[in-house]
Amino acid sequence: MKHLIVTPLHRISYLLLFLLGGLFIFSSCKEEDPTEPREASGPPSITAIRTTNPAAADSLFTQSTLGSTIVIVGNNLAATQYVSFNGYQTTINPVYATETHLIVRIPDLVPTVATSASVSNELKVVNSAGEATYAFTVLPPAPVISAISNEFAKEGETITLFGQYFYFVKEVTFPGDVVATEMTANDPTGRTMTVKIPAGVNPAQGDVVVTSESGTSAASRRTKLFNNEGIIHNWDDVNAFGWGLDAGKAVVTSAPGINAIDNKFGLISQVVPGGWGWNNDKVISMSNYSTNRLIPETTSPKYAADAPISNFDLKMEIAASGGGSLEGLELLVWIPGTPAGTVEKLVKLTDFVRSTDGKWYTMSVPLADLAASAADGGGKLTKYSDLNPNEIRIVIQNPTANGIQATLALDNFRIENMVVRQ
Numbered sequence: 001m002k003h004l005i006v007t008p009l010h011r012i013s014y015l016l017l018f019l020l021g022g023l024f025i026f027s028s029c030k031e032e033d034p035t036e037p038r039e040a041s042g043p044p045s046i047t048a049i050r051t052t053n054p055a056a057a058d059s060l061f062t063q064s065t066l067g068s069t070i071v072i073v074g075n076n077l078a079a080t081q082y083v084s085f086n087g088y089q090t091t092i093n094p095v096y097a098t099e100t101h102l103i104v105r106i107p108d109l110v111p112t113v114a115t116s117a118s119v120s121n122e123l124k125v126v127n128s129a130g131e132a133t134y135a136f137t138v139l140p141p142a143p144v145i146s147a148i149s150n151e152f153a154k155e156g157e158t159i160t161l162f163g164q165y166f167y168f169v170k171e172v173t174f175p176g177d178v179v180a181t182e183m184t185a186n187d188p189t190g191r192t193m194t195v196k197i198p199a200g201v202n203p204a205q206g207d208v209v210v211t212s213e214s215g216t217s218a219a220s221r222r223t224k225l226f227n228n229e230g231i232i233h234n235w236d237d238v239n240a241f242g243w244g245l246d247a248g249k250a251v252v253t254s255a256p257g258i259n260a261i262d263n264k265f266g267l268i269s270q271v272v273p274g275g276w277g278w279n280n281d282k283v284i285s286m287s288n289y290s291t292n293r294l295i296p297e298t299t300s301p302k303y304a305a306d307a308p309i310s311n312f313d314l315k316m317e318i319a320a321s322g323g324g325s326l327e328g329l330e331l332l333v334w335i336p337g338t339p340a341g342t343v344e345k346l347v348k349l350t351d352f353v354r355s356t357d358g359k360w361y362t363m364s365v366p367l368a369d370l371a372a373s374a375a376d377g378g379g380k381l382t383k384y385s386d387l388n389p390n391e392i393r394i395v396i397q398n399p400t401a402n403g404i405q406a407t408l409a410l411d412n413f414r415i416e417n418m419v420v421r422q
Helices: 012-026
Strands: 045-050 063-065 069-075 082-085 088-091 101-105 122-127 130-135 137-139 144-148 158-164 169-174 192-196 209-212 231-233 241-244 265-272 283-287 312-321 330-338 341-348 360-366 391-397 404-417
Touching: 045 122, 045 130, 069 122, 144 360, 169 192, 231 283, 265 391, 283 404, 341 360, 391 404
Parallel strands: 063 137
Antiparallel strands: 045 069, 069 101, 082 088, 082 122, 122 130, 144 158, 158 192, 169 209, 231 404, 241 283, 265 404, 283 391, 312 360, 312 404, 330 341, 330 391
């Protein structure tokens, strides 16, 4: 016996074909209004659940996803009053009911393990003469990856995937169709899971993909690993530091609670002044006026001058230590000298830096989100060549009233084309 997962993708023609065949074979010859309630000839029974596709009538299963349409096979089903999934009732269209077959859609509001850990995993059919129950699991939606903790991580390192619906995970696949052999998906909220990067991964060849019993996660700009291109500053072999923090003291290879991700990093360790207070020690200004080029050259399809700015993200890795809260702190991306004037974007640190235990996290800022102030017209960049080729600034800001203690390491500033990867 085959076991399949039904998805909502079967066409309505399958439903009609099955319905017509079922009514022809199983309905009595007596003319009756199919929309009127029918009298139950006895309590219902359930023998199987199957797909609506007549060509796969022998494919039976005991689980399906929200929004799926299924066929309940049994007896005394024509007079069904309602069907419930995990206690959630759904009404029945009598047109889709015969004595032996009942077509029903699983409502999107049915509770699953994603919303309630104590779901019954039970399907119930009720008519005026009784009820029948059947062990049946309603699966949550397919996994969604919203972020990879550290996109700069290498083979053998463990990363955390953030997102939703990491339940019943079957495998994690890395770019190059490499399947992970070590993973853990036991977060009861389904929002995080860990996985070790296997050997043979080629970041230019795709995305990190999670496959569960419910389906496969979709690719996005947040599901890609660093593909070894676009570095504009890393404190080591690409050093475009212009001004800001004290390079003699704050460019280090280690700090209390923080180990280097890749040799040197810049360290911002201070009580960040409240009320947008300023000091140079929380600024990293990257510039290259001597050769008139900071950002990647426009000599490849990935960095074509007329490529839409929406293709590009400014990325960096950040680690925090000290155990305190970063709540309230923001990172400002600030680019002067563009056709739109000075454009900027504020990003909450806690949107990306999930802990203060020294772990490295990737922060990703779509360059299309940068805009001039309202006073300057609110203009935005439109294409890659709109970027100032010489200068980009990063500033840690604190708009709250009080100072916030922070110890932050920053490294591997880069511009990546999130659309063209090869």
